[in-house]
Amino acid sequence: MNTNSTDNRKTPLYKTHLNLGARMVSFAGWMMPVQYQSIIKEHETVRSKAGVFDISHMGEFILEGKEVIEFLQYIMINDLNLLEPSKGQYSCMCYENGTVVDDLVYYEENPNRFRMIVNASNIEKDLKWLKEHIGKKDVKITDFSKKRTRLAFQGPKTDEMLQPLVDVDLSKINRFYFAHCFIKNNPVFLARTGYTGEKGFEISFENTYAKDIWKDFVETGAMPTGLGARDSLRLEACYSLYGHEISDSITPVEAGLSWLVKPKEGIDYIGKKVLLKQKSEGTERILVGLNLIDKGIIRENYKIFKDGNEIGFVTSGGYSPTLKKTIGLGLVKKHYNEIGTELEIEIRNKLLKAKVVPIPFYRNV
């Protein structure tokens, strides 16, 4: 096992993680903590109390200019008319064929300035895609990914644990809204968003405050939580992960994200034609929730069968610490997506029984 790769970038908290006994893994070009002591323990603590995550590997861009909204309306599938200053929005940028460049959240600081948070593995691709499509529009993009640190503070007790540290009334910040405020004396961007299915915040600030703010968070009693639990938490909550449920070969409609595809009358946004057609007529493949009936663990790319015929594949799978059983998401041919449909999943050349179940498996937001 290679834990010392020098080719990977390190977040400002790299040494802090090592001192906490984290197991570091290479992820999207970064050395990141996959777990500190136990993925299950970290997962359960986020579900019952709170956990703090280093998500500095993610990308952070600022888009400025008089035509930012017009630009985003053209490149995003969600509708920015639903946005207002101090609010964020989840969206995808798609190719003309409807498959996904990236899924992301952008926040409206003001109508001429947006903050965008993107997947770590897509930073370069996104920057290129965005810049290619600006054309003559008055939009300037600045990449702050390496200059800023991003943390997530997630769990049912987040508000009461975090409130004493901040100079804003957290109860006034609704889901997907944000504020610029101070944690002790350090200025931060703080948004009520997350990827765990629990209440919580995502916080971004200059690298220089990273160690202080991490320490402040851990001292509230929040448990340092690694990428392992981040993945098992998001799978229970059924949040899409780029490269799994959505990708450059899967569209948002196929992945159950039709709600993101907006009509946006008069705006010919990229992917609109294909996605609106898919939304109204349906798709050949549909994302379903899966429970394994037989004993075992399902993982991504395992094949799904019905009566001996291959009808799809697992996009994400694993053990659910909350439900204490094996869960997964899979992309299956239409007609096999009815709740209760019994399917088989191939695990090491054996077919195990599984069932289509309602999703999300768990959400507390």
Added chain:
Amino acid sequence: MDYEFPNNLKYTLTHEWVRIEDKQATAGISDYAQHQLGDIVFVELPEIGMVFEKGSNVAEIESVKAVGDFIMPLSGEIIVINENLANNPELINSFPFESGWIIKIKFSHPSEIDELLSAEEYMEIIRNEEH
């Protein structure tokens, strides 16, 4: 990291441990291996009576994050499997050398025992892997 390497056991390069008991052997995965896998949530065991060559992949150990192979440390017949692991796979994490054992083997080639690693040799290999 500090791992346990009980002196009375033999080890393999693929991170199994073996305890020789007259004509049979008990085997499991090392403390290092269970640490690397993390929380173990499922174990797929072979059937009693099956006969395997040394080096065969005979069981799968699934943690939240990864799948680990369990490699037959000695040629022979599977005579007992640890049934407790079906409901308590986490025993491998908690007690890798005790109640977290995986199989008992009636070994067919006693000479293979000499090819296993001592605790000291195995510890040295892990130290080198870590650094």
